[in-house]
Amino acid sequence: xxxxxxxxxxxxxxxxxxxxxxxxxxxxxxxxxxxxxxxxxxxxxxxxxxxxxxxxxxxxxxxxxxxxxxxxxxxxxxxxxxxxxxxxxxxxxxxxxxxxxxxxxxxxxxxxxxxxxxxxxxxxxxxxxxxxxxxxxxxxxxxxxxxxxxxxxxxxxxx
Amino acid sequence: xxxxxxxxxxxxxxxxxxxxxxxxxxxxxxxxxxxxxxxxxxxxxxxxxxxxxxxxxxxxxxxxxxxxxxxxxxxxxxxxxxx
Numbered sequence: 381x382x383x384x385x386x387x388x389x390x391x392x393x394x395x396x397x398x399x400x401x402x403x404x405x406x407x408x409x410x411x412x413x414x415x416x417x418x419x420x421x422x423x424x425x426x427x428x429x430x431x432x433x434x435x436x437x438x439x440x441x442x443x444x445x446x447x448x449x450x451x452x453x454x455x456x457x458x459x460x461x462x463x464x465x466x467x468x469x470x471x472x473x474x475x476x477x478x479x480x481x482x483x484x485x486x487x488x489x490x491x492x493x494x495x496x497x498x499x500x501x502x503x504x505x506x507x508x509x510x511x512x513x514x515x516x517x518x519x520x521x522x523x524x525x526x527x528x529x530x531x532x533x534x535x536x537x538x539x
Numbered sequence: 540x541x542x543x544x545x546x547x548x549x550x551x552x553x554x555x556x557x558x559x560x561x562x563x564x565x566x567x568x569x570x571x572x573x574x575x576x577x578x579x580x581x582x583x584x585x586x587x588x589x590x591x592x593x594x595x596x597x598x599x600x601x602x603x604x605x606x607x608x609x610x611x612x613x614x615x616x617x618x619x620x621x622x
Binding site: 502504505526 | 543595617
């Protein structure tokens with residue numbers, strides 16, 4: 381179980397190599413990489429392209445929240461390894477934001493655990509996105525679909 | 540106790556953090572919110588009734604009826620948008 385919150389970029393290949401070399405019982409490894417996507421925002425008559433964003437977080441709470449989410453995944457699935465690397469600071473379109481990996485002897489647990497980690501991370505870890513647009517800065521609002529995605533795992537909580 | 544604000548709430552309040560000594564009858568997060576509103580127009584706007592924000596006590600998300608007893612740090616923030 382590893383959680384890292386960092387400003388610098390990460391090397392996906394090197395991260396996965398380290399994870400699988402350290403544990404030969406992993407038979408399936410699922411990986412999610414979140415990227416800053418180029419977006420177009422329409423507000424009134426203006427149409428802006430968002431080229432960059434700044435990710436703010438709550439040092440101290442962020443690590444604790446991610447570790448709890450990771451521990452929850454290990455409670456629910458037979459996992460051999462998990463990894464969460466989340467960046468903060470200024471990021472441009474195309475930049476990597478987050479890396480989530482889940483390794484298990486079998487693929488089903490790896491697929492489910494990876495989706496769970498991403499869904500809960502989005503709604504339970506204290507990160508906030510501030511978009512840079514030509515018209516100025518804009519805080520990103522929470523996406524309703526994210527709450528629904530996170531909630532679908534609530535019913536599956538362990539007894 | 541230390542009170543911290545994040546994302547747009549930090550801009551609206553005009554402070555990232557502040558040290559406060561609320562009176563004894565401020566027992567829960569909801570009490571603290573009501574008490575903090577009186578500190579400035581920025582506080583009143585950021586912590587307005589109906590504004591979408593959450594709170595944490597000592598780095599753990601907490602509901603508004605959570606007691607403040609023993610709290611070192613209380614944080615207020617908008618819904619999370621990471622990932």
